[in-house]
Amino acid sequence: MERRRSFPDVLAGGIFVLIGGAFVVGALGYELGTPLRMGPGAFPLLVGVAVAALGLAIVIKGLIAGEVASFGPIPWRAVVVIVLAILFFGFTIRGLGFVPTSAITALLTTLASSRVRLLTAVAVAAGLTVASTLIFVVGLQLRIPLWGPWLGF
Amino acid sequence: MELLNNLVLGFSTALLVENVLYCFVGVLLGTAVGVLPGIGPTATVAMLLPITFSFEPVTALIMLAGIYYGAQYGGSTTAILINLPGESSAAVTALDGHEMARQGRAGAALAVAAIGSFIAGTVATVALAVAAPPLARVALQFGPADYFSLVLLGLIVSITLARGSALKALAMIALGVLLGTVGQDIYTGTPRFVFEQRELYGGINFVSLAVGMFGVAEILRNLENEQNRATVISKVTNLWPTREDRRRTVGPILRGTGLGSALGVLPGGGHVLASFTSYAVEKRISKRQQEFGHGAIEGVAGPESANNAAAQTSFIPLLTLGLPAHPVMALMVGAFIVHGITPGPNVITDEPALFWGLIASMWIGNVLLVLLNLPLIGLWVRMLRIPYQVLFPMIILFAAIGTYSVGFNAYDVYAIAFFGILGYVLIKCGCEPAPLLLGFVLGPLLEENLRRALIISRGDPSVFLTRPISAVLLTLTVAALVVAVLPTIRKRREVVFAEED
Numbered sequence: 001m002e003r004r005r006s007f008p009d010v011l012a013g014g015i016f017v018l019i020g021g022a023f024v025v026g027a028l029g030y031e032l033g034t035p036l037r038m039g040p041g042a043f044p045l046l047v048g049v050a051v052a053a054l055g056l057a058i059v060i061k062g063l064i065a066g067e068v069a070s071f072g073p074i075p076w077r078a079v080v081v082i083v084l085a086i087l088f089f090g091f092t093i094r095g096l097g098f099v100p101t102s103a104i105t106a107l108l109t110t111l112a113s114s115r116v117r118l119l120t121a122v123a124v125a126a127g128l129t130v131a132s133t134l135i136f137v138v139g140l141q142l143r144i145p146l147w148g149p150w151l152g153f
Numbered sequence: 154m155e156l157l158n159n160l161v162l163g164f165s166t167a168l169l170v171e172n173v174l175y176c177f178v179g180v181l182l183g184t185a186v187g188v189l190p191g192i193g194p195t196a197t198v199a200m201l202l203p204i205t206f207s208f209e210p211v212t213a214l215i216m217l218a219g220i221y222y223g224a225q226y227g228g229s230t231t232a233i234l235i236n237l238p239g240e241s242s243a244a245v246t247a248l249d250g251h252e253m254a255r256q257g258r259a260g261a262a263l264a265v266a267a268i269g270s271f272i273a274g275t276v277a278t279v280a281l282a283v284a285a286p287p288l289a290r291v292a293l294q295f296g297p298a299d300y301f302s303l304v305l306l307g308l309i310v311s312i313t314l315a316r317g318s319a320l321k322a323l324a325m326i327a328l329g330v331l332l333g334t335v336g337q338d339i340y341t342g343t344p345r346f347v348f349e350q351r352e353l354y355g356g357i358n359f360v361s362l363a364v365g366m367f368g369v370a371e372i373l374r375n376l377e378n379e380q381n382r383a384t385v386i387s388k389v390t391n392l393w394p395t396r397e398d399r400r401r402t403v404g405p406i407l408r409g410t411g412l413g414s415a416l417g418v419l420p421g422g423g424h425v426l427a428s429f430t431s432y433a434v435e436k437r438i439s440k441r442q443q444e445f446g447h448g449a450i451e452g453v454a455g456p457e458s459a460n461n462a463a464a465q466t467s468f469i470p471l472l473t474l475g476l477p478a479h480p481v482m483a484l485m486v487g488a489f490i491v492h493g494i495t496p497g498p499n500v501i502t503d504e505p506a507l508f509w510g511l512i513a514s515m516w517i518g519n520v521l522l523v524l525l526n527l528p529l530i531g532l533w534v535r536m537l538r539i540p541y542q543v544l545f546p547m548i549i550l551f552a553a554i555g556t557y558s559v560g561f562n563a564y565d566v567y568a569i570a571f572f573g574i575l576g577y578v579l580i581k582c583g584c585e586p587a588p589l590l591l592g593f594v595l596g597p598l599l600e601e602n603l604r605r606a607l608i609i610s611r612g613d614p615s616v617f618l619t620r621p622i623s624a625v626l627l628t629l630t631v632a633a634l635v636v637a638v639l640p641t642i643r644k645r646r647e648v649v650f651a652e653e654d
Contacts, residue, residue, distance in 0.1 A: 012582035015575075016324045023331050026346050030338075036612030040338035040345055043600045047331045054324035067318055067583055078376040079577070082369060082549060083570045089553040090566030102550060109546040112376060116542060124543050128550055140204055142558050 006066020013062055016055025023048035078112040085109045097148030098137060103129040156282060163282075163509030167517055172215050172510065175208070179216035180518045183223020184525055187243075188231050188533045192548055194224035195480040195590075196371065199363035200552050202484055203559045210492035211507040215514040217488055221481045222274070222464040222515065225424065226522045229266045229457055230533050233259060242425045242460040245432045249445065249452030256448050260392040265402050265450055266457040267526045268394075273410040273458035274519035277465035280414045281472075282512050285501065288473040292498035298606035298616045302626035304599050307476045309633045310419060311591055319637040321584045329592025330599060332357055339601060352564040359487050360559055361568035362593060364552040366586040367480070369573025372545045374580065392527060394450075402454035405435050409458030417463030418470060423478060424463035431459035465515055472508065473498055476595070480587045483594040 023044050033039030061067075085108035093101045107125035110116050136142045166172065186197045198217050205213035228243035233250035246266065253262040295303065308330075312322035335346045336356030347353035394402070409431040416427040435455040436445045445452050467478040475497030477483040489496040494504060501508045526533070556565050576586050610616035617623050 008582040012321060012324075012579060012584055015579065015582075016328060019328060020331065023334075023346065030343060030345060031341075034612060035607055035614060038340075038604045038607060040341050040343040043603065044331065044334040044345060047327055047334065047596075051324060051327045051331050054320065054327060058318075058320055058324060061320065071581055073377050074581075075373060075376040078373055079574070082372065083574065085549060086369075086553055086566060086570040086573070089550075090557070090563040093557055093563065093566075102554070105553060106546050106550050109549045110542065112372075112545070113542050114376075120542065124546055127543075128547055131547075132550060132554055136204075136554055136558070140207070142554075144558070144561075 004066050006062045008071050009062025009066045010059050011071075013055045013058030013060075016058060017052050018055075020048045020051030020053075020055055024052060075112075075114075077114060081108060081112040085112075092148075092150075093144065095148045095150035097146050097151065098142075098144045099129060099133060099146050100148070100151070102132050159286075159505070159509045160282065160513065162506060163511075163513030166211060166506045166510030167215065167513035171209075172212055172514060173517065175212050175216040176219050176514050176518050177521055179219020180223035180226075180522050180525065183220040183225075184227035184230075184522065184533065185536065186220070187224035187227020187229075188536055189227075189539070189544065192544065193367065193371070194221050195363060195484070195587075196368035196548065196552075197224075198481050198484045199360055199367065200548070200555045202360055202488060203555045205488060206491055206559070210489075210494060210504075211510045213488055213492065214485065214507065214511050215518075217481075217485055218468070218511060218515060219518045221479075222461065222518060223522060225461050225464045226267070226270055226526055227533065229270075230263065230526065230530070231537065233262045233266065233453070234534060235537065242428045242456075242463075244425075245428050245456045246453055248432070249447075249449050252446065252448035253450065253453065258448065261394045261398055261450065262453050263530060264392045264394050264527060265398065265454045267523050269402065269406040269409065269454045269458035270461035271519050271523045272406055273413060273462035274465055274522075275516060276410045277414045277417070277462040278512060278516045278519070281466055281469055281515075282509075284466075285469055285473050285508075285512075288469065289498040289501045292474050295498075295622060296606070296620065297602040297609060298620050299622040299626065301599060301602040301606055302617060302623040302630065303474065303476065304595050304602065306626045306630045306633065307470070307478075308588075308592060308595060308599075309630050309637070311478075311588055312637050317583055317585055321582075322588045323637075325579070325584050325586070325588040326592035329589035329594075330596035332362070332589075333593045333596030334600065339597070340604060350564070352562055355560075357593075358556065358559060358562070358565040358568060359484070359590075359593060360556050361565045362572050363480070363484055363590060364556055365569045365572025365574075366576035366590065368548055368552050369569060370576035370580055370586065372548060373573070373577045375541065375545070392530075398450050401450055405431075405451040405455035406458045408434060409455040410462045413459035413462030414466045416459070417466035417478075419478065423467055424460045427459040427463040428456035431455040461519075468511075468515075471496060472500060472511075475598075477591060480590045483590050486594050 027041040027045035027048055030041030031039035032041045032045065085105050088108060089101055089105045103125055106128040107121060110121040110124050137144065137146065182197060183194060186192050186194055198220050205216060225242060228238055229246045232238040232243040232247035233254050236247050236251040238244040238247050250262045253259065308326050312319050312326065335353060337344050337354050344354050412431050413427040416430065417423045432452055432455060435451045436442060439445065439451055441449065467482065470476040470478050471482045471485065477486050486496050494500060552569060553566055556569055559565060580586060606616055617627060
């Protein structure tokens with residue numbers, strides 16, 4: 001095997017070290033207890049150390065003999081738009097109600113594709129709103145008001 | 154006789170109108186997501202899970218199970234017709250199946266795949282019915298120390314079967330276990346890693362985690378380079394295989410069924426391994442080796458039977474030990490728990506109607522799948538024309554609504570975005586999400602049994618080695634770990650998986 005450095009491997013390892021480390025620090029703030037009566041902090045501490053150690057091993061291996069050669073393209077537009085759409089849904093579902101929130105979330109989401117045309121986007125959003133209202137509210141009796149208090153209902 | 158009585162109970166439960174209906178809905182949806190590339194059974198089950206909370210437990214599980222094995226059927230349809238396996242286990246079907254389609258024998262390939270799957274599903278369902286009760290009785294003897302070792306074994310075995318780096322898979326499992334510790338501690342009630350947020354006291358919602366890691370991350374990957382889908386769809390004519398075809402497929406179907414039934418029990422994607430192994434076996438023992446890769450019907454019959462048999466028997470560890478063998482099973486553990494049933498050896502005695510009803514429904518589901526897949530093949534082919542621009546907004550919207558409806562908690566929705574991004578980055582770095590989900594579901598079980606075992610042994614950790622069951626399981630765990638990291642075996646594993654390309 002040829003020796004090569006792999007950025008994705010190092011990144012993956014780094015994420016494990018970071019999350020594992022954060023949990024270790026957090027776990028130290030809880031009672032550790034004794035082996036007989038383990039406290040709430042003991043198990044997360046153990047696993048957190050394991051995650052961080054494995055992450056470190058992945059980083060080292062990535063520096064010597066990496067596996068994933070390149071990261072590939074990142075669809076930045078899709079990442080931003082989809083995250084925004086999901087956050088929007090969570091933030092407004094209570095206030096705006098089911099119909100407006102679903103419609104705007106669906107419309108936002110369609111924009112994630114770089115090949116979207118406005119007319120298709122509106123048609124897809126409208127169709128999905130009708131479909132999800134029929135499925136979830138009419139069919140499955142989901143207890144979410146169709147129109148929310150922010151709209152004066 | 155007892156088995157017969159149990160099966161009568163099972164069928165009387167599964168044949169209730171409501172259960173047949175939802176079994177049909179399940180296999181229909183399963184076939185649909187199996188056909189459609191870009192959405193898999195895990196994301197679908199995660200999205201639909203919240204909806205099933207209002208159902209009877211047995212109805213909910215029948216439908217979710219139907220989605221899982223229905224997807225195995227649907228995946229092979231696209232593999233044969235457009236050389237695009239909808240499911241990873243159908244990848245090897247594409248080798249000879251698509252070649253047959255190009256020679257104008259798509260009908261025969263589809264028919265053999267469906268008939269093979271049906272025979273395999275029937276045999277494996279019987280195997281499940283026969284093997285589960287004795288296994289459950291053994292599992293009842295398990296103490297906390299044994300359970301701890303068993304869960305550990307399950308987690309480690311799942312990495313030996315996963316593709317890619319064993320080190321990364323191991324890290325993903327541990328990360329999943331770690332994420333499972335968020336929320337109130339079961340023994341002391343101390344809230345852990347909740348950042349003073351009441352909404353996090355119940356822990357991270359596993360629907361959010363699954364939908365994010367398997368739904369959103371997958372969509373982002375598909376949007377990396379948008380291109381037109383292959384629209385060259387082979388015409389399907391003459392479904393009935395010739396006499397020669399039938400003669401040649403009997404052996405592969407039976408061998409595939411046996412292999413699949415055995416390998417399906419292994420945690421972590423046994424059905425993928427089963428179809429690859431079956432293909433390798435058929436190729437080795439065939440007198441017409443040169444035909445493989447150029448439309449050998451054995452190369453369709455064997456793997457298709459194997460993956461469907463494995464899909465059925467992978468319910469054995471779930472129903473007898475409470476140990477999920479596949480991410481979909483992990484989600485079904487959640488479904489059990491929401492309905493107040495702890496999956497494990499007690500299900501069979503406490504909820505016999507549910508246990509046998511679920512098993513019987515699998516056979517009914519297999520009948521429905523044959524009916525759905527052969528006469529209605531044109532419908533599925535037409536579904537492939539749905540543009541992705543319609544599909545992915547639907548997945549995102551349904552995921553958000555479904556997750557929100559679990560607890561009317563906006564944090565669960567935000568968590569989808571978080572895990573979607575985390576999952577996407579980790580997948581791009583070569584880490585598979587399935588081990589993380591298994592770790593997340595099994596983590597709390599691991600901690601609970603570890604602590605309980607230590608309380609019983611008065612803090613003496615040697616209990617894990619002195620109890621014979623636990624000692625054997627731990628030995629197997631170490632062996633599995635060695636196998637996973639040993640380079641020579643890893644190379645052979647890569648060879649098995651490399652045939653996919």
